[in-house]
Amino acid sequence: xxxxxxxxxxxxxxxxxxxxxxxxxxxxxxxxxxxxxxxxxxxxxxxxxxxxxxxxxxxxxxxxxxxxxxxxxxxxxxxxxxxxxxxxxxxxxxxxxxxxxxxxxxxxxxxxxxxxxxxxxxxxxxxxxxxxxxxxxxxxxxxxxxxxxxxxxxxxxxxxxxxxxxxxxxxxxxxxxxxxxxxxxxxxxxxxxxxxxxxxxxxxxxxxxxxxxxxxxxxxxxxxxxxxxxxxxxxxxxxxxxxxxxxxxxxxxxxxxxxxxxxxxxxxxxxxxxxxxxxxxxxxxx
Numbered sequence: 714x715x716x717x718x719x720x721x722x723x724x725x726x727x728x729x730x731x732x733x734x735x736x737x738x739x740x741x742x743x744x745x746x747x748x749x750x751x752x753x754x755x756x757x758x759x760x761x762x763x764x765x766x767x768x769x770x771x772x773x774x775x776x777x778x779x780x781x782x783x784x785x786x787x788x789x790x791x792x793x794x795x796x797x798x799x800x801x802x803x804x805x806x807x808x809x810x811x812x813x814x815x816x817x818x819x820x821x822x823x824x825x826x827x828x829x830x831x832x833x834x835x836x837x838x839x840x841x842x843x844x845x846x847x848x849x850x851x852x853x854x855x856x857x858x859x860x861x862x863x864x865x866x867x868x869x870x871x872x873x874x875x876x877x878x879x880x881x882x883x884x885x886x887x888x889x890x891x892x893x894x895x896x897x898x899x900x901x902x903x904x905x906x907x908x909x910x911x912x913x914x915x916x917x918x919x920x921x922x923x924x925x926x927x928x929x930x931x932x933x934x935x936x937x938x939x940x941x942x943x944x945x946x947x948x949x950x951x952x953x954x955x956x957x958x959x960x961x962x963x964x965x966x967x968x969x970x971x972x973x974x975x976x977x978x979x980x981x982x983x984x985x986x987x988x989x990x991x992x993x994x995x996x997x998x999x
Contacts, residue, residue, distance in 0.1 A: 723799040725822045729834030732806040733912030735766040753778035755804040841939035845906035852878040869898035870968030874982035876944040885934045892927035904943040910936040950983030954993035
């Protein structure tokens with residue numbers, strides 16, 4: 714249970730910044746930038762450039778709040794809030810806290826009973842989701858896949874049975890490798906969409922199967938990338954011991970999981986107790 718909001722503190726405002734065109738900024742954001750006494754920005758130079766594009770003069774103090782100083786800056790920003798000053802948090806693009814700084818400060822503010830509110834607006838996650846052409850009724854955000862090949866393979870293998878549409882961020886330099894790994898983990902015919910430079914001049918949405926998109930990306934891709942992947946089709950879970958044991962063996966070999974990890978994943982995906990999967994593996998080994 715969280716504490717009740719204190720009445721003598723400032724308010725923490727999480728502001729969505731345009732992901733491409735400055736004119737997508739909300740009127741509330743323009744007003745807040747002009748009035749709020751403290752602005753915590755992921756990149757102070759980009760903030761100044763955005764304010765200039767919007768014709769807004771920032772009158773408050775501008776402080777840096779990014780991934781390299783986030784842990785240290787939380788205490789200072791929390792002190793500002795507890796002293797009664799409003800603090801606006803803004804990242805380079807999109808919503809603070811979504812693969813960007815913001816989460817730790819929100820947690821600290823909530824723990825101290827500081828009011829937290831949002832100035833809603835652009836988000837690459839939902840923008841890519843709705844333009845992808847893939848189901849939008851159930852989805853999950855998975856952030857950036859791990860950079861290292863082994864960790865990435867294990868993460869994707871754990872998502873192979875996910876039935877919700879999945880949204881990822883990815884570096885253009887790693888896109889081809891990630892699409893290839895996804896094709897291996899999810900199947901070459903899994904539908905997906907690569908959304909590049911959303912809302913910007915050179916916006917592009919490339920739709921196809923994971924195999925098709927992986928082949929396309931081999932020539933190199935530029936720009937900000939949001940990747941949307943269709944969920945796994947519904948299917949009847951495995952129940953036969955021999956099938957369960959074979960699935961564990963395949964998962965262990967393909968994803969480099971321990972037997973215990975593979976048993977847990979296969980049990981979860983097929984809706985059966987881990988004990989039954991373990992017994993099936995032991996029986997198959999005898």
